[in-house]
Amino acid sequence: MKSYKPKQKRGYEAEQNFLQAAKTIFAKEGVARARVSDIVQLAGSSTGNFYFRFKNKEMLFERLFEIYEEHAQRLIQDLQDPLGSLESTIYFVTALNHKLLQENVGLYRAAHEISAKEPETWKRFQQLTIMTAERILELSTPYKDQIPFEDWEMQVRQTVQLITGFTANQAIRNAGPARFGSQAMVDMLFMAAMGSLGLAPPRDFEEEKEKIHKILNDERYS
Numbered sequence: 001m002k003s004y005k006p007k008q009k010r011g012y013e014a015e016q017n018f019l020q021a022a023k024t025i026f027a028k029e030g031v032a033r034a035r036v037s038d039i040v041q042l043a044g045s046s047t048g049n050f051y052f053r054f055k056n057k058e059m060l061f062e063r064l065f066e067i068y069e070e071h072a073q074r075l076i077q078d079l080q081d082p083l084g085s086l087e088s089t090i091y092f093v094t095a096l097n098h099k100l101l102q103e104n105v106g107l108y109r110a111a112h113e114i115s116a117k118e119p120e121t122w123k124r125f126q127q128l129t130i131m132t133a134e135r136i137l138e139l140s141t142p143y144k145d146q147i148p149f150e151d152w153e154m155q156v157r158q159t160v161q162l163i164t165g166f167t168a169n170q171a172i173r174n175a176g177p178a179r180f181g182s183q184a185m186v187d188m189l190f191m192a193a194m195g196s197l198g199l200a201p202p203r204d205f206e207e208e209k210e211k212i213h214k215i216l217n218d219e220r221y222s
Contacts, residue, residue: 015053017043019067022060023106031057031110061114064107065124072128075100075221079135082215086143087194087202092212093136094163094190099216101171102181108171125168133160148198159196163189 021042025034034057040050054060075096081089101108115122137156140147149155166189170180179185194201202208215221 011053014043014045014049015063017045018050018053018060019064022057022064023104026061026106026110028106030113031061032113058114061107061110065111065121068104068107069124069128072100073131076128076131076135078220079132079139080215081139081142082212083208085208086140086146086197086199087205088208088212089136089139089143090159090193090197091190091205091209092215093132093160094193095186095209095212095216096221097132097163097167098186098189099221101167105171105180108168112172125164129161129164132164133157136160146199155197159193162196163193166192 018039021039022034024042025039029035029038036047036050036057039057039060040047043050054063079093079096082092111121111125133156136159137153140152140156144152147155167180167185170185191201
């Protein structure tokens with residue numbers, strides 16, 4: 001489904017209001033239970049303006065997804081080895097992925113619902129995971145001798161799948177003691193990712209974590 005893309009500044013601002021409202025409503029209600037009237041009210045707009053831009057909630061979701069894909073692809077390109085170590089690279093992608101999902105919970109929950117009828121929706125997320133794995137493989141190459149597996153590349157890919165898959169699951173269900181949106185969840189997943197690589201997580205990593213979070217506060221990661 002091709003979405004509407006505004007060409008003028010006023011149209012862009014109106015679109016942003018609808019998109020932000022949709023993310024909030026979808027996070028609470030999902031797509032099926034979300035009402036256009038609630039999205040319109042939260043956006044501070046009119047029903048006519050909504051239907052001028054989007055034929056239905058599904059088209060609004062598609063526009064959300066398009067923007068998310070473009071943003072995620074830029075973030076993947078900007079993934080880095082921030083402190084010159086394998087563990088800092090793994091922590092970086094873990095924390096950034098969690099940050100991205102925090103900002104897009106409504107989209108993820110809507111996609112989970114829609115994918116039950118349209119499996120292609122979730123395949124688009126899977127493609128982003130593949131792109132992430134390829135970038136992390138590139139960044140991990142200098143440290144491949146540290147990974148105690150014959151097929152170290154496969155292990156890195158599986159580790160990225162663990163990071164993205166678990167975070168997505170928590171964004172949808174938010175179950176367990178390490179709550180989605182908490183530092184505890186990032187720490188737990190980082191330790192699991194290091195274990196997936198056959199490595200013990202560093203015991204004293206607080207200073208490095210602080211440096212990485214400062215990097216993630218840069219506007220290019222927002």
